[in-house]
Amino acid sequence: MPESLWQPKSLAQLQQALLEDRAFLEFPEGGHFVLQNLQDSPCRSACPAGVDVKGYVGLIAQGRFQEALDLVRRACPLPGVCGRICTHPCELACQRSELDDAVAVRLLKRFIADWELAHGARGIPRAERRRAENVAVIGSGPAGLAAALDLARLGYGVTVFEAEASPGGMLAQVIPGYRLPRDILAAEIAAIAGAGVEFRTGVRIGQDLSLEDLRGQGFAAVVIAVGMPLGRHLEVQGEKDYAGVYDCVSFLRREHTAPRDHRGEKLLVIGGGMSAMDAARTGVRLGFDSVQVVYRRTRDEMPAIEVDVVEAVAEGVELVFLAGPRRILGEDGRVTGLECDRMKLVAADESGRPRPVPIRGSDFTLPADVIVEAISQRSDLSFLPRALDFEVGAWSNLVTDPVTMATRVPWAFACGDVVTGPDTVVGAMAQGHVAARSVHAFLRGQPLTRPALAPPLEAQVRNRLPRKQARVPASSLDPAERGGFDEVERGYDVAAAMVEAARCMRCGPCEDCLVCASDCRHRHVMLAAPGTGPGAAAEPFEPVLIRVPADREEFPLQDAPRRVTLRWQPRGGRAAKGAARDAAPGELGLELTPLVCAVEEPLCRGCGDCLLACPYEAIRLEERGEGRPLVAVVQTERCRGCGTCVTACPTQAMHPGWFSHRGVLEQIDKLLAGAADLKAEDGSHEPRLLLISCNWCFPMSEALAATLPAGTRSLRLLCTGRVHPSFVTRAFEAGADGVFVAGCAKGECHYGGGNERLLATAASLRGALNLIGLAPERFEARLFPTGSAEAVVAAVQDFEAGLRRAGALRLATAAILPLEVSL
Amino acid sequence: MKLRDIIRETQAYYCLDCGKCTAVCPVAAHSETFSPRLTVLHALLGHNGGRPAGRLLGDCLTCGLCTEVCPSAVRYLSFTQMLRREMAETGSPPACSHGGVLTSLMRLQARKLEGRRGHDWVPAEARWAETGPLLYFTGCLPYYEVCFAELGASPLQTARDVLAVLNGLGATPVLLDDELCCGHDLYWNGDEDDARRLAERGAAAIAAAGAETVVSACPECVHALRDLWPALGVATGFRALHLSEYLAERGAAGELGLAVLPGRATYHDSCRLARQLGVVEAPRASLRTIYGSGFREMERHGREAVCCGTSGWLQCDAVSRRLQAERLREAAATGAATLVTACPKCRIHFLCAQGGESDDEVKGLRIRDYASVVREAMEGGEAFGDTA
Numbered sequence A: 001m002p003e004s005l006w007q008p009k010s011l012a013q014l015q016q017a018l019l020e021d022r023a024f025l026e027f028p029e030g031g032h033f034v035l036q037n038l039q040d041s042p043c044r045s046a047c048p049a050g051v052d053v054k055g056y057v058g059l060i061a062q063g064r065f066q067e068a069l070d071l072v073r074r075a076c077p078l079p080g081v082c083g084r085i086c087t088h089p090c091e092l093a094c095q096r097s098e099l100d101d102a103v104a105v106r107l108l109k110r111f112i113a114d115w116e117l118a119h120g121a122r123g124i125p126r127a128e129r130r131r132a133e134n135v136a137v138i139g140s141g142p143a144g145l146a147a148a149l150d151l152a153r154l155g156y157g158v159t160v161f162e163a164e165a166s167p168g169g170m171l172a173q174v175i176p177g178y179r180l181p182r183d184i185l186a187a188e189i190a191a192i193a194g195a196g197v198e199f200r201t202g203v204r205i206g207q208d209l210s211l212e213d214l215r216g217q218g219f220a221a222v223v224i225a226v227g228m229p230l231g232r233h234l235e236v237q238g239e240k241d242y243a244g245v246y247d248c249v250s251f252l253r254r255e256h257t258a259p260r261d262h263r264g265e266k267l268l269v270i271g272g273g274m275s276a277m278d279a280a281r282t283g284v285r286l287g288f289d290s291v292q293v294v295y296r297r298t299r300d301e302m303p304a305i306e307v308d309v310v311e312a313v314a315e316g317v318e319l320v321f322l323a324g325p326r327r328i329l330g331e332d333g334r335v336t337g338l339e340c341d342r343m344k345l346v347a348a349d350e351s352g353r354p355r356p357v358p359i360r361g362s363d364f365t366l367p368a369d370v371i372v373e374a375i376s377q378r379s380d381l382s383f384l385p386r387a388l389d390f391e392v393g394a395w396s397n398l399v400t401d402p403v404t405m406a407t408r409v410p411w412a413f414a415c416g417d418v419v420t421g422p423d424t425v426v427g428a429m430a431q432g433h434v435a436a437r438s439v440h441a442f443l444r445g446q447p448l449t450r451p452a453l454a455p456p457l458e459a460q461v462r463n464r465l466p467r468k469q470a471r472v473p474a475s476s477l478d479p480a481e482r483g484g485f486d487e488v489e490r491g492y493d494v495a496a497a498m499v500e501a502a503r504c505m506r507c508g509p510c511e512d513c514l515v516c517a518s519d520c521r522h523r524h525v526m527l528a529a530p531g532t533g534p535g536a537a538a539e540p541f542e543p544v545l546i547r548v549p550a551d552r553e554e555f556p557l558q559d560a561p562r563r564v565t566l567r568w569q570p571r572g573g574r575a576a577k578g579a580a581r582d583a584a585p586g587e588l589g590l591e592l593t594p595l596v597c598a599v600e601e602p603l604c605r606g607c608g609d610c611l612l613a614c615p616y617e618a619i620r621l622e623e624r625g626e627g628r629p630l631v632a633v634v635q636t637e638r639c640r641g642c643g644t645c646v647t648a649c650p651t652q653a654m655h656p657g658w659f660s661h662r663g664v665l666e667q668i669d670k671l672l673a674g675a676a677d678l679k680a681e682d683g684s685h686e687p688r689l690l691l692i693s694c695n696w697c698f699p700m701s702e703a704l705a706a707t708l709p710a711g712t713r714s715l716r717l718l719c720t721g722r723v724h725p726s727f728v729t730r731a732f733e734a735g736a737d738g739v740f741v742a743g744c745a746k747g748e749c750h751y752g753g754g755n756e757r758l759l760a761t762a763a764s765l766r767g768a769l770n771l772i773g774l775a776p777e778r779f780e781a782r783l784f785p786t787g788s789a790e791a792v793v794a795a796v797q798d799f800e801a802g803l804r805r806a807g808a809l810r811l812a813t814a815a816i817l818p819l820e821v822s823l
Numbered sequence B: 001m002k003l004r005d006i007i008r009e010t011q012a013y014y015c016l017d018c019g020k021c022t023a024v025c026p027v028a029a030h031s032e033t034f035s036p037r038l039t040v041l042h043a044l045l046g047h048n049g050g051r052p053a054g055r056l057l058g059d060c061l062t063c064g065l066c067t068e069v070c071p072s073a074v075r076y077l078s079f080t081q082m083l084r085r086e087m088a089e090t091g092s093p094p095a096c097s098h099g100g101v102l103t104s105l106m107r108l109q110a111r112k113l114e115g116r117r118g119h120d121w122v123p124a125e126a127r128w129a130e131t132g133p134l135l136y137f138t139g140c141l142p143y144y145e146v147c148f149a150e151l152g153a154s155p156l157q158t159a160r161d162v163l164a165v166l167n168g169l170g171a172t173p174v175l176l177d178d179e180l181c182c183g184h185d186l187y188w189n190g191d192e193d194d195a196r197r198l199a200e201r202g203a204a205a206i207a208a209a210g211a212e213t214v215v216s217a218c219p220e221c222v223h224a225l226r227d228l229w230p231a232l233g234v235a236t237g238f239r240a241l242h243l244s245e246y247l248a249e250r251g252a253a254g255e256l257g258l259a260v261l262p263g264r265a266t267y268h269d270s271c272r273l274a275r276q277l278g279v280v281e282a283p284r285a286s287l288r289t290i291y292g293s294g295f296r297e298m299e300r301h302g303r304e305a306v307c308c309g310t311s312g313w314l315q316c317d318a319v320s321r322r323l324q325a326e327r328l329r330e331a332a333a334t335g336a337a338t339l340v341t342a343c344p345k346c347r348i349h350f351l352c353a354q355g356g357e358s359d360d361e362v363k364g365l366r367i368r369d370y371a372s373v374v375r376e377a378m379e380g381g382e383a384f385g386d387t388a
């Protein structure tokens, strides 16, 4: 059968096809199949671009660097750049800062980017061209790059037009090399090009080509991401009269392209932002005798990032506060100094900062040979044809719909600094994502909307309650050695990165590991055909996990399963090419189910044991009328599916999503199948042991897993709080010689203390096992620090040695009783 | 066994479809799906293969109220047991509560070839022996001690009380170091093979100890040792007696020197003791002496008493809870401050249900084992040991 006519017979088949990239799913609304958290962690909520911070930090902690980088790249195409110069709002939001220091998110991102470069960059997989339309992006700054990559991933042909010789916008032209080495930028742009984005540099729209030309060349939509490339001036007396006065952008751009020797000269930089620091520190490197930064307010009000200020001071920059420029002085056509008023701060102005006002008669003069005005920037929108209905705002900004980034011209969208005014790299990228999404909707004839992000965390929900542990410092170049433009900050090495990443408290309900998106059996989201699942009589399809594509697009999954009709399309290989792809799409009715617990009311006796066990206060008891017992009800928006309540419930009224009690027992039977028979021959007995472990805490490489004793069978549970005594007894019935449970250390439970429950379960179970005369060495439950898979393996090896000494556990019969009837 | 044979063996074909069984069935009173009459009818008419769904099969408490009223003497309990046996062999047996761990432990005992449980719980001052004519069979009490610690019931205190009572009568009972489960639950849940394994090894251990009389405070153990072991083809050379029967045999209550305890008390008959074993009077005789005019009967008592809500650890559910709540209210309605039962399982079930009740009188009930009450009375009326 030709691949294009292939129809999945089951969800499992479909899953396989998705895993092998032979098919992809599309919602009727056009969005991809998406995974969404019920609530986001504070770091992710704080990130304008929505980078899955907790997710990739977690992967770094596990040593899965490439996966971490892939995850970052879903929302941030410039990990190496952002890892260096991002203003990291995520760190400001990090809940860990209440305990000690915020997690060093930026440095961690830098680490994986550097790691990839050092290990032969894999880059970004080439996006497949799936749609006929071409989109032009004007400007190759972070906004344009983000939009271009998103559009390429959506299957469009994308060309980026850049006026300058090398792409990157401010990153390429002005941001100094000691903060952002250009080879890093170049590598990231190469990765974006590798994904299928075409770059045409040295083409200035409005000069070499007009906007209409682009339309004429067949670009169905245009993204305007031209930034604010021009500097603003102070508008003070003398400014235009003397040589040696620059705006910051021109100064940096000029010194970046052709650095000059300024030995013997004095530099004055006016301003307190990032660009002022860049001008000042660049000045140090250019040989200026003295570099002074003149700022109207005080250090507390400086918008520059703290480290920049610290480094500037370390490098010899002098900060002059409460100085308000009044007049530029000069002689013979050259600048000689700046006359300033001494300022004082009064009540806050509308920017929220205290307002500086001059103190009468306090003026003083600072000598200077070069003055850089690092005030602000403005745009150059001269290329916009008058005939078109673009709206330009008071700050020379291009006005767009704030939600969709649409301009008044239907096929034109804008993003980045040109819309917002001078902002940040991450802010520009965030807008690029929105613009790309809108272009996609526009081209598909769908209404323009912006995805609602998952709501931020209401309360502090931490998956781990850590011990105090300070941030791992990163070293930097000794100020004495900072002659040239060599990068100042040094990143983490592997060990430091993993230690730092492990400091993340995993705030929020979802681990964001996105394991669910690939091959993990333990996920919070499941896909099933309607009418399947717990309680359903017939199960036409086994419910399966399906792979979730990269895009973080809207598909809310609050509590009830959501029915969706998914279109699937064959893809890849021959079928991907040409019309065959669209020729035979299939439809599949599916149900997307959150992995949360539910109570089977007839079985609930209203004892409330579950309520006491639930770490998330997700359960309440409700009345069901006179003479009837209370009934437990799960509040799905709080439930995280750990299943601790399931263990507590005496009647199995509590069902944990798909991992039913019976399901686990079945798995144990399957894992140990035939184990009892192995004991027929004496002597050469290989102990068969069941290792039950926490799903999250001991990721084991294949190589390490191979060093487990040969008779080990491994069962991973979402949480070891889920370990029911019957799991252990069933294992013995099924022929295990021993059962070892590995939970994570106290305070490190991924959920709310399931490991403590494990210890309680183990203690009473041990009592019962003693009574049936089972040797103590046959059962052990132990907690290990997160990530110490080696320690777990070593302990299991010891445990197995004990089993060998104890000999085979002999039972009267190898026949296991069938499992109890499912409810 | 074929369904035909089950019908023949249990005389189900005599069913008149009169519905008396369903009328008295406590489960049917609260469940929308369960009806003994329909179960028999379906078997006779061959509906759905003649077999009730596993869930319904598990719902029956085997309390035996239905057989008390059946005009045709259909052996409904055996009917249920045989169907369960068939299910255990071929399909899925009915589900058990507590994740099935208690049943699993029973099966492990049945199949495991060696191991001793020890006597850690026995007080130093107690007198006991390794061999002798009288044996005290403790049953599952040590297991309940670990599995139901959170109920605060100390099931093992019951065992200590039994030992004290026997010692008080001058007896030095045998305690088996390798005592196993009696197999009652496994038998009734349909796992006859494992029940037989337990019976065989149990009988051998008792014979090795030389016991002629086996006393237990658990009606299920007594029922197993007296009725089920022989039914499983295991010969027993001893008599099995419930503690209350043993006391009755040892003489009039006065002879035991029982003191009078203050307050009002009522007595809950366990299904096995009252209906299977027909022991109704023996515990009452001692309780009447102990509580005098303070002893009250509940509305439903003796052979008409209603079950404590679950049996054999089979699926406990909302119906169980309602039965328990009802029974506790019935006990409280007598004005009694103490609810005595001669079955440790009934006591555990009631204690569990009591924890969730809001009625003050029900919450105020002291739920005690018969053995503990007798011990207290024998020792002159001071509460002894802990609160059991």
Ligand SMILES: Cc1cc2nc3c(=O)[nH]c(=O)nc-3n(C[C@H](O)[C@H](O)[C@H](O)COP(=O)(O)OP(=O)(O)OC[C@H]3O[C@@H](n4cnc5c(N)ncnc54)[C@H](O)[C@@H]3O)c2cc1C
Pocket: A085, A086, A087, A138, A139, A140, A141, A142, A143, A144, A161, A162, A163, A164, A167, A168, A169, A170, A171, A174, A175, A203, A204, A205, A206, A225, A226, A227, A228, A229, A248, A249, A252, A274, A275, A276, A278, A383, A415, A416, A417, A418, A422, A423, A424, A425, A426, A428
């Ligand atoms: C000195 C300085 C330091 C900064 N430091 C930081 C920092 O540490 N961290 C941070 O997050 N942000 C920093 N920023 C801000 C950040 O660089 C900008 O917010 C960001 O680059 C804006 O991105 P953009 O894509 O909107 O525009 P830009 O990066 O400005 O890119 C616009 C691009 O469009 C091109 N272009 C313009 N007109 C045309 C045309 N007509 N035809 C073709 N191409 C055209 C330009 O050449 C340019 O390449 C700094 C800014 C400055 C000036």
Ligand code: SF4
Pocket: A510, A511, A512, A513, A514, A515, A516, A517, A520, A522, A523, A524, A525
């Ligand atoms: S596996 Fe679970 S925790 Fe991890 S991202 Fe997926 S849904 Fe979230």
Ligand code: SF4
Pocket: A599, A603, A604, A605, A606, A607, A608, A609, A610, A611, A631, A632, A648, A649, A650, A651, A652, A653, A654
């Ligand atoms: S633990 Fe089970 S029986 Fe008890 S209230 Fe919760 S769901 Fe109901």
